[in-house]
Amino acid sequence: MGGSIITFRKEWESIMKRSTVTLGIMGLIGFLTACGGEGPIQPPPPVPAEYAGKHMPAGWWTDPKIIEEGKKIFIGEFNIDVNCASCHGKDGKPVKRGARDFRTKERMMLYSDSTWFWRISEGVPHTKMKAWKEKLSEEDRWKVMAFEHAFSHEGQPSEHTDYKPAAPAAAGSK
Numbered sequence: 001m002g003g004s005i006i007t008f009r010k011e012w013e014s015i016m017k018r019s020t021v022t023l024g025i026m027g028l029i030g031f032l033t034a035c036g037g038e039g040p041i042q043p044p045p046p047v048p049a050e051y052a053g054k055h056m057p058a059g060w061w062t063d064p065k066i067i068e069e070g071k072k073i074f075i076g077e078f079n080i081d082v083n084c085a086s087c088h089g090k091d092g093k094p095v096k097r098g099a100r101d102f103r104t105k106e107r108m109m110l111y112s113d114s115t116w117f118w119r120i121s122e123g124v125p126h127t128k129m130k131a132w133k134e135k136l137s138e139e140d141r142w143k144v145m146a147f148e149h150a151f152s153h154e155g156q157p158s159e160h161t162d163y164k165p166a167a168p169a170a171a172g173s174k
């Protein structure tokens with residue numbers, strides 16, 4: 001009698017262990033899906049004419065002083081009203097759903113400096129990403145961008161030489 005109870009308990013425990021692992025995995029998948037809510041990688045829309053001529057000042061992509069200042073802007077140290085990290089995450093891991101993950105190189109290499117600058121300046125309509133041009137000077141926008149850029153390069157300063165514009169849509173041509 002007692003023997004069978006022990007056997008039963010052992011079996012029960014092993015079932016519980018397995019289901020805990022399963023639940024854990026399911027939870028993890030759910031978590032990743034919820035946090036990674038960025039959707040498929042799509043090229044950004046074409047940059048408006050007024051931003052097309054804007055470019056990162058020479059040498060700024062890799063200038064440690066510029067990047068350091070960009071970091072201060074990004075984490076809200078420069079101005080508490082400007083805290084990119086409150087959504088995009090201090091270490092580039094988004095903390096708010098849908099916020100762009102700058103570590104995703106495949107996406108960020110589709111952004112020219114002008115497009116990236118335009119988005120910081122004017123925001124993305126119908127999303128939590130607002131326009132920052134009232135709060136950040138042009139120089140500050142370039143600085144914060146130089147800092148953001150390092151996220152897709154393992155935190156190391158880098159020229160944006162991996163910029164690769166998406167091929168124009170083939171459909172409907174000719």
Ligand code: HEC
Nearest residue numbers: 044082083084087098099100119120124127128129132144
């Ligand atoms: C309140 C949350 C929030 C804050 C604060 C915020 N962002 Fe964003 N950001 C977002 C979201 C959400 C998106 C994704 C928008 C979309 O769906 O295209 C985004 C997208 C972006 C993009 C990519 C735009 C695109 O076309 O995909 C850039 C660049 C960016 N943010 C930079 C910044 C910078 C720089 C700051 C600080 C000055 C900042 N963000 C502050 C939420 C935020």
